Amino acid sequence: MNTHDVSAERSSVKLDDVDRALLDLLRVNARMPISELARAVNLSSAPVSRRIDRLERSGVIRGYVAVIDERAAGELHAFTEIRLNGDVETGELEGVLREMDEVQSIFTIAGDPDVLVRWRVSDVDHLQRVVNGIRRTGKTSGTKTLIVMYDWTRGEQLALPTHVD
Amino acid sequence: MNTHDVSAERSSVKLDDVDRALLDLLRVNARMPISELARAVNLSSAPVSRRIDRLERSGVIRGYVAVIDERAAGELHAFTEIRLNGDVETGELEGVLREMDEVQSIFTIAGDPDVLVRWRVSDVDHLQRVVNGIRRTGKTSGTKTLIVMYDWTRGEQLALPTHVD
DNA sequence: TCTGAAAGGATTTCACT
DNA sequence: AGTGAAATCCTTTCAGA
Numbered sequence: 001m002n003t004h005d006v007s008a009e010r011s012s013v014k015l016d017d018v019d020r021a022l023l024d025l026l027r028v029n030a031r032m033p034i035s036e037l038a039r040a041v042n043l044s045s046a047p048v049s050r051r052i053d054r055l056e057r058s059g060v061i062r063g064y065v066a067v068i069d070e071r072a073a074g075e076l077h078a079f080t081e082i083r084l085n086g087d088v089e090t091g092e093l094e095g096v097l098r099e100m101d102e103v104q105s106i107f108t109i110a111g112d113p114d115v116l117v118r119w120r121v122s123d124v125d126h127l128q129r130v131v132n133g134i135r136r137t138g139k140t141s142g143t144k145t146l147i148v149m150y151d152w153t154r155g156e157q158l159a160l161p162t163h164v165d
Numbered sequence: 166m167n168t169h170d171v172s173a174e175r176s177s178v179k180l181d182d183v184d185r186a187l188l189d190l191l192r193v194n195a196r197m198p199i200s201e202l203a204r205a206v207n208l209s210s211a212p213v214s215r216r217i218d219r220l221e222r223s224g225v226i227r228g229y230v231a232v233i234d235e236r237a238a239g240e241l242h243a244f245t246e247i248r249l250n251g252d253v254e255t256g257e258l259e260g261v262l263r264e265m266d267e268v269q270s271i272f273t274i275a276g277d278p279d280v281l282v283r284w285r286v287s288d289v290d291h292l293q294r295v296v297n298g299i300r301r302t303g304k305t306s307g308t309k310t311l312i313v314m315y316d317w318t319r320g321e322q323l324a325l326p327t328h329v330d
Numbered sequence: 331t332c333t334g335a336a337a338g339g340a341t342t343t344c345a346c347t
Numbered sequence: 348a349g350t351g352a353a354a355t356c357c358t359t360t361c362a363g364a
Contacts, residue, residue, distance in 0.1 A: 031195060065192055214359060
């Protein structure tokens with residue numbers, strides 16, 4: 001099916017249906033062997049290898065990450081919504097946030113709030129410290145923090161090699 | 166279908182320093198070869214292979230996902246905060262959400278809101294349709310949607326294999 | 331639980347279509 | 348832009364410590 005290339009504004013990348021199929025497969029299992037991807041799109045390994053290389057170099061594939069059970073790893077996850085002071089640009093806070101090890105993701109939002117941050121901390125005390133750290137920059141006019149109790153992401157439960165004998 | 170089927174043996178998992186080092190490496194590059202991981206932790210490949218297998222089976226590693234540039238792929242990402250009606254349990258809505266292809270992640274929150282959903286849609290019309298779909302379930306008392314303009318996640322920019330020319 | 335070696339796969343390159 | 352074969356490299360299993 002032909003879902004269309006809407007982007008075009010900044011990226012000169014053209015994706016065909018095979019590229020999109022590969023992306024959908026890798027989204028669900030980033031460790032899927034090239035040989036298996038090739039079988040899924042009815043090609044041999046060589047062109048699939050080259051296509052993935054092209055997708056990586058062009059920035060369409062930004063990376064491959066393992067998803068870890070945060071509680072098994074003894075961690076706490078949370079989000080903080082941040083509203084910025086009127087004279088502060090999002091880029092200013094982003095620079096601060098990227099330097100903090102506890103920051104896992106930063107989302108710039110169209111509307112209110114201005115920024116959404118995902119934290120990876122050891123406990124609530126740690127969370128309080130990092131959120132206070134953001135407040136103390138003087139760049140924010142308000143924060144609201146959401147503690148994650150449970151989370152689910154598409155693909156994560158199917159991603160492991162299930163050996164069907 | 167049951168909602169909580171994964172990693173029941175969470176409490177019986179013990180991680181040593183080598184395990185934690187492997188997790189940190191895989192978080193940043195899920196496609197890193199076992200041989201390279203082995204070098205990084207000063208072991209041979211065999212035990213690293215077995216350790217990762219154990220981490221996968223015990224549910225500590227939940228999966229491996231490729232991170233795609235949504236704009237290059239012609240997509241729009243957004244979050245919706247959901248407040249549930251007083252008589253609705255989070256599990257009820259979760260069941261509905263998991264069936265929707267547009268739902269990428271579901272976070273159950275301690276406090277207000279009750280649930281945070283991450284969407285992957287083709288455009289704002291599509292977003293409006295899926296959010297209205299949630300409203301029409303009658304399970305929610307309020308929603309607030311945040312459209313992502315830009316996002317950054319730790320590790321994603323270093324995750325690609327650095328090749329020597 | 332590790333090492334080292336060997337077997338079996340996977341990936342990439344290359345000549346050709 | 349894809350195929351098939353060959354070379355290289357990776358992963359897993361197994362014997363031994």
